[in-house]
Amino acid sequence: MTGFFDIPSDLQHSWLGLVGLHLREALLPVLAGLVLSLPVAQLCVRFRWFYAPVFGVTTVLYAVPSLAFFVLLIDYTGMTESTVMIPLAVYSLVVLVPAIVDGVRSVPPETLAAATAMGLGPVRRYLQVQLPIAVPAIIAGLRVAAVSSISLVSIGMLIGNQGALGNLLNDAQIYHRPELAVNSVVTTAALGILVDALLVLVRTLLTPWMPRKGASR
Amino acid sequence: MNAGRARASELLKPPPSRLSGNGQAPPNRRKRGVLIRIESVTKRYPDGTVAVDGLSLEIPDGAITVLVGPSGCGKTTTLRMVNRMVEPTEGRILLDGEDIRQRPVNTLRRSMGYVIQNAGLFQHRTILDNIATVPRLLGWGRRKARARAAELMERVGLDASLGKRYPYQLSGGQQQRVGVARALAADPPVLLMDEPFSAVDPVVRKGLQDELLRIQDELGKTIVFVTHDIDEAVKLGTMVAVLRTGGRLAQFAPPAELLSAPADAFVEDFLGADRGIRRLSFFPSAGLALETGPVVPIDADAARLGSHDGAPYLLVTDADGRPLGWGEPGRLTAGAVEREHLLPYGRPFVPGSDSLRTALDGSVLSPTGWAVAVDGEGRTVGVVSQQVIGEAIRAAHSRLADGAAGDAADAGAAR
Amino acid sequence: MTVIDFARAFFGDSAHWHGEDGIPHRVVQHLLYSAEALAIAAAIGLPVGLLTGHHRRGGNTLALVATAARALPTFGLLVLMFTWLGFGLVPVMIPLVALAVPPVLVTAYEAVRSVDPPPVDAARGMGMSETRILLQVELPVALPLVLSGLRTAAVQVVSTATIAAYVSFGGLGRYIIDGLAQKDYEKVVGGATLVVGLALATLAVFWAVARIAVSPGVRRSH
Known part of the structure; x- marks a missing residue:
């Protein structure tokens, strides 16, 4: 009898190995998305006209089904991790840019005026005022991007077993071991919830100035 | 026509003058308002805060009664207990002798106009439809309700052409007028006004106050008006209730009496420095x-x-x-x-x-x-x-002293 | 060959325009079960979101439910449901509904909760019933946001419904899955193009609905 955590040898990884692989494939693209979206969002804030085209392009990209995206990339990047990770980075970008733009725009104009009046240059003002105040909005975007990214990695199974935990779904059918499919779904969901909780924790640590819920009436 | 004439005729406009408009209801006006009696009402919140503490007030019909006091004095809570937006912990409130709890809450509220700070207009409805809200709730047809709304726009001094606009297209003062019109739409006997003019600039506020006095002169509603501005209270109130922090009544008197004989140091302090000068508003020239x-x-x-x-x-x-x-x-x-x-x-x-x-x-x-x-x-x-x-x-003061002890209301209404 | 050449070849082939595997049939299939999944998600998410938003309570519980639903891997859930329940509509609907509920639920809640309080207070003071307040005061103002939640859900469902083909289901995913198996890139590109087109059409529909349904007094402030 094979157990819940006995992973067929064709996957070349232990359960923990798959978890690590899954997190890497899911979160590296989110990180890349964040790094790219910060300057893009700042451009959108600086030049209002820039937001509409960016919003249009990202909306269209978001509409491309992940599977189709993967398949189209095979020609260029082959059946590799990159083929999975590039679309995920694009999806993260799509979620993060509007979140950051809204967050930075939500900084009260009088706060900005006060910062300028105290002699903060544009860079300092961005790093010390706008960005910190936008943290809750950015983290909210990161939560959506990270959780959906973790969920989407599984589909990579369809392009030459690049789906990390998703590959268990294939084996579940090949070896008639439905518990592998349960393992895949439960582990992926748990990872999503865990990462989400971690991001909430990060927000709490980064924003000690936010009123705690329940502290005031 | 020169500027002098225009100004003189403005000065002439009748009721903004408090001397004629502000006393008891003039004769020949049929009674429209109702008497509100607040009987030892207390509001205590679950966390122990007492917003209103054993308050008793008799709010006269057909007149403006102002509740005034610093923040946290329970004036808004008191107002909101009259239309049961807040339920008292103890005591009761009577409307022409009938306990307000005996009527279904929404029927009660539809019989009372309600005006709040910033007007609280419905941004998705045109001005006409905003004003027609309560008549529509009462089951009037759309056409009749809109006709009534148009009539009220005129009454509160709004141009009929604004009827098809949306709230965002109006200034703060205009929005507040719409708020008053909306409250008057179903011709309720009672009007509850919660700091209605606090959010507009002083010039607009004065215009709105004068307009309210003029409308009240025509309609004779029972108005309960909450404000933190003592000048507004003195200007508008037939009776003024000064509340102190913790929700207790400090003094309930006509404004002239308030100015001449403040009940204690708190009221005197709240009235401010030049109450002697301000009291002269109640002596005729x-x-x-x-x-x-x-x-x-x-x-x-x-x-x-x-x-x-x-x-x-x-x-x-x-x-x-x-x-x-x-x-x-x-x-x-x-x-x-x-x-x-x-x-x-x-x-x-x-x-x-x-x-x-x-x-x-x-x-x-x-x-x-x-x-x-x-x-x-x-x-x-x-x-x-x-x-x-x-x-x-000096003569006016000594007449007051000679007359019925401190009955400043009569002096104020002397014509 | 470029993507555009593949697409041209796919759409130029008259064999792709009729029959069981023809474009019209596949598009209709795709639309039907996307619409069904969205309808179920709306039937669950809207009432719950609107009511909790109206009472301004239960936001934390709602956020937990939404996070849990978001964390469920759609594809994994599909395969699992297929393994347990076999071929059918239900195993396809469960993951798609789980995908669509969180955005509908969370935005409906946020939209109603963040309605400016004074008009609601005024409505209550005028004697409106709570149902009327929700439907006639809060919902019209919240509508742009509520629609945006539905729109996000709809686009995700239309785009994700492609994976249903993996469990032998119809729809535009057939082209992608079959094309992948047959190494027929024309099919893959054609299918992907159609899905993107459908998703954009969905956006257009929501844009039009918002134009018609949202009051001009509200539209301006968004």
């Missing part, structure tokens, strides 16, 4: 002895300019009798009075409709120390010195 000797027309002959009974200054008027300015008798030459060399005459008052406060203010503003009295058309009817005004003030 009708009895002032006006002098006509120092008034000369611009085309006066030398003889007329000479017979001035030793007055230090003469008021020069135009051919119609409108004041132009003050001049020293020695410097005025018959037939050659130069208007631009005259001294300004300050702000004239209208004896009868303006108060002693306005008269005194006019004399203080005038460089000569004399106030100019004009009639409704802006024509000079006489002049009066600060000294005479001072005597009138």
